[in-house]
Amino acid sequence: KAGVTQTPRYLIKTRGQQVTLSCSPISGHRSVSWYQQTPGQGLQFLFEYFSETQRNKGNFPGRFSGRQFSNSRSEMNVSTLELGDSALYLCASSLGGGVQPQHFGDGTRLSIL
Amino acid sequence: ELKVEQNPLFLSMQEGKNYTIYCNYSTTSDRLYWYRQDPGKSLESLFVLLSNGAVKQEGRLMASLDTKARLSTLHITAAVHDLSATYFCAVDLTGNYQLIWGAGTKLIIKP
Numbered sequence: 001k002a003g004v005t006q007t008p009r010y011l012i013k014t015r016g017q018q019v020t021l022s023c024s025p026i027s028g029h030r031s032v033s034w035y036q037q038t039p040g041q042g043l044q045f046l047f048e049y050f051s052e053t054q055r056n057k058g059n060f061p062g063r064f065s066g067r068q069f070s071n072s073r074s075e076m077n078v079s080t081l082e083l084g085d086s087a088l089y090l091c092a093s094s095l096g097g098g099v100q101p102q103h104f105g106d107g108t109r110l111s112i113l
Numbered sequence: 114e115l116k117v118e119q120n121p122l123f124l125s126m127q128e129g130k131n132y133t134i135y136c137n138y139s140t141t142s143d144r145l146y147w148y149r150q151d152p153g154k155s156l157e158s159l160f161v162l163l164s165n166g167a168v169k170q171e172g173r174l175m176a177s178l179d180t181k182a183r184l185s186t187l188h189i190t191a192a193v194h195d196l197s198a199t200y201f202c203a204v205d206l207t208g209n210y211q212l213i214w215g216a217g218t219k220l221i222i223k224p
Contacts, residue, residue, distance in 0.1 A: 031209075043214035045212055045214075048209055056209055090156065092210075094210060103158065
């Protein structure tokens with residue numbers, strides 16, 4: 001069974017640009033969550049989608065947005081990039097319901113110059 | 114605001130020793146997760162703890178949850194080098210995978 005796939009793995013952007021990251025969950029998983037991981041702030045929740053609906057959003061500015069498609073694939077978008085957005089962005093999928101663990105992808109490492 | 118505190122943040126120990134990592138959280142939740150992360154790698158699920166008094170064991174690792182004390186522990190028995198990693202606990206704020214994470218415990222086990 002294929003795991004969670006995130007693309008691209010690495011990305012370099014400059015301040016002010018925008019970026020779109022993609023996540024393909026494990027087949028059959030309907031919940032997709034996004035997290036930001038940095039050395040300073042650790043792991044922080046961005047948002048969670050279930051059946052194309054955003055159920056929860058973390059404490060991030062509106063520049064961070066996401067969506068989920070009918071096949072459960074998800075994208076997150078960051079507009080007007082800032083240096084502080086440099087991070088590892090992790091996507092995780094699960095069946096839903098909160099009683100199963102989330103399965104994480106390898107992440108997209110975003111560097112802002 | 115939910116806060117999740119792990120301690121210690123760094124632990125260096127010898128093979129064969131036992132040790133415990135603690136995870137305290139500041140609000141009511143009955144869903145707690147433990148994950149492992151190897152350097153440069155993603156997160157691997159270890160345990161899901163869903164109720165007060167829950168105890169789960171896998172190999173040399175055992176996790177427990179006390180929801181009244183808002184405390185979870187990850188106990189390592191007779192540590193081996195392969196268990197060297199960073200261990201995270203995370204608490205589900207809403208029951209819908211809105212996970213709030215501890216800072217992680219970096220565990221180094223010396224042969």
